[in-house]
Amino acid sequence: MIESPGLTGAAAALGIGLLIGLERERHKGEGQSRACAGLRTFAITALLGYGAMQVAGGLLVAALAITLGGLVTVAYWRSLSDDPGVTSEVALLTVLVLGALCSSQPQLAVTMAVVMAGLLAYREKLHHFARSQLTDGEMRDALVLLTAALVVLPLAPDRYIGPYGAINLRTICTLTVLLMVVGAVGHVAVRALGTRYGYAISAIASGFASSTVTIAAMGHIAAREPVNVKLLSAAAIWSNLATFVQAGLILGAVDTGLLRPVFGPLVCGALATALYGLCLMFPKTATNASQPIKVGGAFNLKLALVVTLTVTGITFLSSVMLRYYGEAGVMVTATFTGFADAHASTASIASLAKSGQLPFDAIAVPVLIAISSNSLSKCAVAWVSGGSRFALYVIPGQVLLTLAMWAGIWLL
Template sequence: MNETLGGMTGAAAALGIGMLIGLERERHKGRGDSRACAGLRTFAITALLGYGAMQVGGGLLLGIMATCVALLVTVAYWRSLSDDPGVTSEVALFTVLVLGGLCVTAPALATAIGVAMAGLLAYRQKLHHFARSQLTEAEMRDALVLLVAVLVVLPLAPDRFIGPYSAINLRTICALTVLLMAIGAVGHIAVRTLGSRYGYALSAIASGFASSTVTIATMGHRVSAEPGNIKILGAAAIFSNLATFTQVGLILGAVEPDLLRHVWGPLLCGTIATALYGLGLMFHKPVAGPSQPIKVGGAFNLKLAVVVALAMTGITFLSSMMLNYFGEVGVMLTAVFTGFADAHASTASIAALAKSGLLPFDVIAAPVLLAVSSNSLSKCVVAWVSGGRRFAVYVVPGQVLLTLAMWAGLWLL
């Protein structure tokens, strides 16, 4: 009974896949002598053919049926070559045959692939428009670089600690570099997709993933040109800290997920304080005039990601050396001084020390908070220098508030 029910489920899945893809192809089949070779019925029958062949004769019979379908498709393709030089329908027919056979052993997987395939076929024009008109050369290059880093470089990087004081882990460095590139790409996509609807706030959050300090400086420089939007610019500057808290959490989770248990309270409190203060500034007065997102080039800044990765490596080595000579106090001092320049690199070095066993997990919260706090102090200075006293009046209290909230979050642990 169970075998019969399972067979009916697989057959139903195969029929559903064939009809779904066939329905989409039928809409683009055309009419008359120039119509395509396969439509709704052909795709449905082909899916059932693949399922039946796999049930009766296994992979051998499915291969024979694929050869027969290949001959039929080849003849149909050459007959319609002058009208439709594409091979999308022909390849789709082969895929449906294979998916029908897959329904014997994994109907859920076959159905998922079929739905994804139907989506690709249905959104053909939009995908073509995106590839030809919206995707830039720089974005395509960055996508290829990110794929190479994820699929080639990262798997080949050795996962072991090397060098003096056993402080360097190539896998961790590569993972953090890929993470920085991926986060930058996500922010870039958000800005490209949503445009200026959410104004400076969205742009600041997206750009904050690359550098929150630079984002605050950018907003400060805009004050002279748009003095009427000073509160909005101040809110955007504060919102860039959301990217900082997110990156700190992602870095700790990427190096060692257990580290998040020791810092989730401060990160949560800091995030809430940042959001409340920024929203208070944004909605204190309606936005005046159009707002444009920060201009971005490619999907991410490869040079920045590499520089940050090298900085992480140097700071990790320095922290390990300070830990070796001065104990945990040395790590605290290193976190404070390096945090002025970049909280992410300090966080990564602390996480690497904890993963290597040189630093206990339950003491990482203090050096991480010290790094973020010193970085917050440098942001206050940047806000004053770039936007003047009026801009700093809105930004500095927000930085102080989120820093205090972050330290108060230690009580939640």
């Protein structure tokens, strides 16, 4: 079979023109106010860009773009109205460039065209979201997240520095961005689902920031609303799902090979958590709870920075303990630091393994120790914040998920 790369590129360019052209044709309008370009114009423009690139390269494409820009400017002024838009005109120029791009990277051009078509098709929903749904705080958080992910993270050097070679700036930045992304995803989930699923969804989302704090919050609510203690206890237990998921995400972000030793324990712990929470939910409990726990902004930047600094300190301490006391030193460090934050301990252990100071197969036990000690601190928090009745439901769940997690080590 004879391959025809030129024909493939032309077909991709035509497809792009037809895709964007169909969407624009539906919003072209009629009469004097109709837009200047529709299905045929977009299809021809895409083919024009591809042909120009094949004949004379980028110089001809640039000349055509200037000419096309002049034509659409004239059309724009002729159809000027009270609320003129330049979306179709900009889309037409973009289609010309995408048609030219099909000569060298048709897959990229088609991908960009699909994204562009989606932005055009969901114009009204995007406008409504930006104007009515998105708050100033969420917009600020989105800008911070994009800056961290697209500017700071790529510039961070990927090498180990400092005493004992324990600090990797790329790993630290990756974990910080991951904390912000996970918090933002949880926030979006709560905004999208509303309060229908109440405390459970809110607790899981808040658990990505801090499961211990979430359990404390649920305990305070249970003290005020004892009729909903089982419902709130289930939500508190389900916040542990975030702990297991985030531990897996942290390990995978550092190196996907780190997931293999702990995959079984994390899955078993998560399953036990989900099942115990469901048992508390049924039979049906009272549902007149006032409102779910507040998740706050899209993410907690202060918390992400604090965790990052904590990870750095624990990583350094673990490196020192590893150097002088071997793997037993790492386990002792994981035990004590896990009382405060299992995620920071997990990240530090992952960093040690990534730097070659700790074998990949040796991370399972210290990671499970960190999560277990954190589970113990959650039991104490449940008793103090919610009283004996709340703790009576939460503590058995914490014990069960911890035992299930350790039992999962046999699945390795």
